[in-house]
Amino acid sequence: MYQFVDSYDRAYEQAASSLGLSVAQVCVLIRLEAPRTMGSLASELDCDASNITQIVNRLEARGLVVRGSSPHDGRARLPRLTDQGRQAVAEFERAFTFPDLARSRLTADDLRTLTRLLEAAMGGGS
């Protein structure tokens, strides 16, 4: 179990760094396929809002993201992907081969079983 998680994490890190990005930056980037507020990113990634501010600053400095404004709430910012950002997301998904590779090593039946057992191990619906 540890070995599997470790392999997954390392593959994720390597795919990110092959694009010159950190894991944290990719985590934000892939959640911006639809624009959303800084706060919703912070709560989904379970970190402080000031953290998101800094990560988005760096992504914006690289031209992967732009901060838009919300028409409904003058306080909120709505970061969204630029074309270059969308391209980076696509490249990451191409580089992060671990899940597809893992799936390709199992039969369709075994994959269904694995999914069921992982869900059961996590406690069903949590």
Place this chain on the structure above:
Amino acid sequence: MYQFVDSYDRAYEQAASSLGLSVAQVCVLIRLEAPRTMGSLASELDCDASNITQIVNRLEARGLVVRGSSPHDGRARLPRLTDQGRQAVAEFERAFTFPDLARSRLTADDLRTLTRLLEAAMGGGS
């Protein structure tokens, strides 16, 4: 698959921080149940040696680790756990309930199947 890895990682992080330690510090600590060189830690954790130097510095400052010397090689250091360090490892293992909890939710048969499928998904013997 992502959900399972994410749950595992979050549980690990929370167990570490419940002891006031970072994930990186715990990773070093739990590998010191037998003394070993700085270099072997760096290669197992796949990071630079200077990184290990700093983490061991912080663990030493907290009294969890002491740097010993090797009788065979005057250059090498052999960090090892103090009593307080051993206690911290035990506390971490008590706090990191995720794996035991996951196992307890499966029958013995399902657990064997899960292990087999995870190994197969990683590519057998890698």
Place this chain on the structure above:
DNA sequence: TATTGTTATACTCTATAACTATA
């Protein structure tokens, strides 16, 4: 008054480069 986000600050993780001591 409460909420969204930013700024300032501090600590940790991480790598690179230059260094010391030993082999």
Place this chain on the structure above:
DNA sequence: TATAGTTATAGAGTATAACAATA
């Protein structure tokens, strides 16, 4: 000359506290 480890330094992730702007 090569290896084990450290030091100095710099960039990034993270949180806390104080703050501005808006609701």
